[in-house]
Structure formats: structure tokens, C-alpha cells
Amino acid sequence: MNAPLRDLPGDLTPDEAARWPDVAHAPRRRTTAVRSAAAAWLFRNATRRVDVRVEFPDGSTSGRDDERVLPRMIIRRPGAFARRVGTDGLIGFGESFMAGDWTTDDLVGVLTPFATRLARLVPRPLQVLRTAVLPKQPDSEDNSTANTRSNIARHYDLSNDLFALFLDESMTYSSALFDDLERGTRPPWSDLTSAQHRKIDRLLDLAGVGPGTRLLEIGTGWGELCLRAAARGATVHSVTLSSEQQELARQRVAEAGLSEKVTIELCDYRHVEGTYDAVVSVEMIEAVGEKYWPVYFETIDRVLAPGGRVAIQAITMPHDRMVASRSTYTWVHKYIFPGGQLTSLKALDAVTRRHTTLRLTDQLGMGMHYAETLRLWRERFTTRRDDVAALGFDTPFRRMWEFYLAYSEAGFRAGYLDVHQLLFTRPDGDDRRRRTRQ
Numbered sequence: 001m002n003a004p005l006r007d008l009p010g011d012l013t014p015d016e017a018a019r020w021p022d023v024a025h026a027p028r029r030r031t032t033a034v035r036s037a038a039a040a041w042l043f044r045n046a047t048r049r050v051d052v053r054v055e056f057p058d059g060s061t062s063g064r065d066d067e068r069v070l071p072r073m074i075i076r077r078p079g080a081f082a083r084r085v086g087t088d089g090l091i092g093f094g095e096s097f098m099a100g101d102w103t104t105d106d107l108v109g110v111l112t113p114f115a116t117r118l119a120r121l122v123p124r125p126l127q128v129l130r131t132a133v134l135p136k137q138p139d140s141e142d143n144s145t146a147n148t149r150s151n152i153a154r155h156y157d158l159s160n161d162l163f164a165l166f167l168d169e170s171m172t173y174s175s176a177l178f179d180d181l182e183r184g185t186r187p188p189w190s191d192l193t194s195a196q197h198r199k200i201d202r203l204l205d206l207a208g209v210g211p212g213t214r215l216l217e218i219g220t221g222w223g224e225l226c227l228r229a230a231a232r233g234a235t236v237h238s239v240t241l242s243s244e245q246q247e248l249a250r251q252r253v254a255e256a257g258l259s260e261k262v263t264i265e266l267c268d269y270r271h272v273e274g275t276y277d278a279v280v281s282v283e284m285i286e287a288v289g290e291k292y293w294p295v296y297f298e299t300i301d302r303v304l305a306p307g308g309r310v311a312i313q314a315i316t317m318p319h320d321r322m323v324a325s326r327s328t329y330t331w332v333h334k335y336i337f338p339g340g341q342l343t344s345l346k347a348l349d350a351v352t353r354r355h356t357t358l359r360l361t362d363q364l365g366m367g368m369h370y371a372e373t374l375r376l377w378r379e380r381f382t383t384r385r386d387d388v389a390a391l392g393f394d395t396p397f398r399r400m401w402e403f404y405l406a407y408s409e410a411g412f413r414a415g416y417l418d419v420h421q422l423l424f425t426r427p428d429g430d431d432r433r434r435r436t437r438q
Contacts, residue, residue, distance in 0.1 A: 039086030071109030094331035111410035171222035219284030223249030362423035374409035
């Protein structure tokens with residue numbers, strides 16, 4: 001039974017509470033009291049080693065005891081916060097921000113120190129309980145052919161107008177590649193479009209895309225890579241599962257006069273047919289799921305012509321953390337990317353060696369470039385809150401997206417996450433063997 005309206009967080013309306021029941025009502029199950037007490041103790045213990053100052057309503061504080069000015073995390077409703085975290089772990093941590101149980105004037109500043117110590121926040125003896133107490137990913141979010149389109153739609157079909165509010169004019173929703181980025185520099189918004197073009201052009205160069213190239217793009221986005229590849233003289237076949245993205249990408253291609261060079265199809269990557277000289281995919285493998293990595297690369301191997309090249313941009317994490325978290329259902333799964341799974345360089349190398357003739361032959365890490373890309377998106381999103389609201393998105397949604405963008409940025413700033421541009425090719429002998437089979 002839902003809690004009465006008088007128990008709602010003070011800044012959620014009844015309509016918002018009805019739309020976001022897990023945000024509106026902190027858990028009150030019989031096991032909650034024990035879990036919330038444990039969570040409260042663990043949180044205070046963990047924050048003693050984190051560069052954050054945590055302030056509670058009774059005037060007490062937690063965090064490192066030093067003279068530095070630290071980011072402030074203000075706990076407004078400690079009981080609800082502890083119940084959420086004790087019951088649902090990091091899902092509850094994110095929901096408590098959406099509910100307003102805690103707040104801060106420096107969200108990235110708070111989240112980055114936690115991300116830096118993420119693997120060590122919970123004492124090692126208690127980490128063995130992880131799989132027993134945390135939620136499991138529902139079968140409905142498995143990236144089978146039956147589920148994948150609905151998983152994609154929950155994020156990418158929200159609204160083209162929403163994404164246009166915080167993306168640059170290229171409508172590119174992946175890490176940019178800035179020119180001469182040094183640690184501590186903060187590129188301005190005016191640099192973002194050229195940095196996105198630099199990223200795309202480097203991928204196209206890796207894949208050897210030029211006049212006459214038959215290019216397959218897996219994951220269209222809003223069409224910028226199609227446009228730049230076609231402008232080089234390539235013939236592009238791009239596949240997506242987002243009807244919103246397909247519509248706008250086709251419109252942009254038509255306006256550029258390149259419709260004869262570009263085909264954008266609503267199609268699962270598993271169903272792609274044809275033969276291509278190059279395959280490019282930008283931050284799409286995160287939506288594939290570990291279970292389907294073999295078929296993803298087998299598909300690419302199947303359609304790639306002899307001598308072909310594959311350029312992929314992928315968000316990665318350390319292999320040990322990928323293994324430890326592979327079965328965990330997270331806040332990002334529940335609210336942002338259902339069915340998503342980050343990979344590691346080791347896993348990508350292993351799956352291609354085991355299931356394909358492809359070999360990883362070049363890589364470029366660019367994690368700090370993603371941190372700066374996300375900063376620019378986040379700053380743009382937060383300054384346009386009123387415009388987001390005018391599109392019909394309510395307070396919990398806006399907080400959810402602010403948390404998502406800040407949470408992601410913190411992961412890259414902490415080095416917990418990275419993003420790579422990767423080149424896969426075939427050794428000459430494998431190419432010859434494949435040619436004889438065709």
C-alpha cells in the first residue's frame with residue numbers, strides 16, 4: 001500500500017508521486033528497519049574516507065576531518081535516505097536524490113569522490129552479500145530481439161526536442177574529442193561541435209572510409225556520422241531501433257541533399273544483410289548486453305568484406321569491476337538504459353578472438369574528453385530547466401537527468417569509466433580463409 005500523501009517528500013506533487021511511486025515512497029517493508037540501520041552505519045563509516053562533507057538535520061556531520069573546503073552533501077531526510085539505500089543500494093541512492101532526500105550545490109563534486117572509491121566503499125567482508133541483498137535485473141530488460149526495441153525506446157524516443165536542448169548543433173550524443181585537452185582545462189561550449197566532428201572523422205579515418213566505401217553504421221543517432229561519411233563519397237547503410245532518431249536523421253540527410261547516398265533503416269543489428277567495406281558503431285555496444293556480444297561481433301564479421309575495417313567507440317570499465325558488477329541491477333538500468341552493460345577492453349578482445357576472425361589492432365583512450373563532454377551537456381541541461389519543464393517533463397525527471405549526467409561525468413573524472421576508439425581488422429590469413437568460404 002502506498003504511503004498517505006502527507007508522507008510524500010515535500011517537493012513532489014500528488015501527480016508526480018503517482019508517476020514516480022518508487023521515488024515518492026521510501027520502502028517500509030519488515031526487513032527495512034535492519035537494513036536502514038546497517039546502511040546508516042555503513043554510510044557514515046564510508047564517508048570518513050571520502051572527500052565530501054555530509055551534513056545532517058541535527059547539526060552532525062560526516063566526512064574527512066580536515067581544513068579543506070569540501071563539496072557539501074546535505075541530508076534533508078536521513079530516515080528515508082537510509083531506508084532507500086539499505087533496501088536498494090545505489091538505486092536507492094539515486095532515488096533519494098530524485099525525491100529530494102538529499103541535495104547539494106555541487107553534484108559532480110559530491111559524486112566524484114564516491115566514484116573514486118566505489119570498489120572500496122563497502123568493507124570487503126560485506127561485499128560477498130552483494131548478490132543476496134541487491135535487486136536483480138528483470139528478464140523483461142534482457143536485450144533479446146523481442147525486448148531490445150522497447151529498451152531503446154525508453155531512452156532515445158523520449159523526445160528529439162529534449163535532446164536538442166542540451167546537445168550541440170551536430171546532435172551527437174557520445175564523447176567528443178577535443179583538441180589538445182590537458183587535465184584541468186575546461187573547453188567552452190563553442191568548441192563542442194568541432195570536437196564532435198573530430199571524433200567522427202577519426203573513426204571514419206580508422207575505418208578507411210572514403211569515395212566508394214560501402215559503410216554500415218550500427219546505431220544511427222541523429223545522423224551526423226551518416227552526413228560526414230556520405231560527404232566523403234561513401235554509400236551508407238545505417239540501422240537504428242529508435243523511430244524518433246530515424247525520423248530526424250532522415251530529415252537531416254534529405255536537407256543536406258544526400259538521400260541517394262544514405263539509407264537509414266529501422267532494423268535490429270542481428271538482421272543486417274549485405275556486404276560492407278567498413279563498419280562503424282559509436283557507443284552502441286553498451287546497449288547490446290554481455291549475453292549478446294558474441295552475436296554482435298559475429299554479425300559484423302559476417303557482413304564485413306575481405307580487407308574491411310571496423311571502428312567502434314565504446315565506454316569501458318576495468319575488467320575486474322565489470323566482472324563484479326555484471327549481474328547487478330543499477331539505478332542506470334532502472335531509469336536510463338534498461339538492459340545496458342558496459343564492457344572492458346579485455347572482454348572485447350576475448351569475445352572477438354573466441355567468436356570471430358576480427359582482432360583488436362588499435363585503441364585510443366579518451367575518458368577525460370567524455371568528462372568534459374558531459375560537463376557541457378550537464379551545464380546546458382541545468383540552465384535550461386524551464387525549457388525542459390515546458391516540454392512536459394516534471395521535477396523528478398529533471399532531477400533524474402541531472403543525476404544521470406553528473407553521475408556519468410563523475411565516473412570518467414574518477415577514472416572508474418573510460419571510453420575508447422577501437423579498430424578491429426583481420427589478419428591476412430583469416431581474410432583469405434573467409435574469402436574462400438563466401
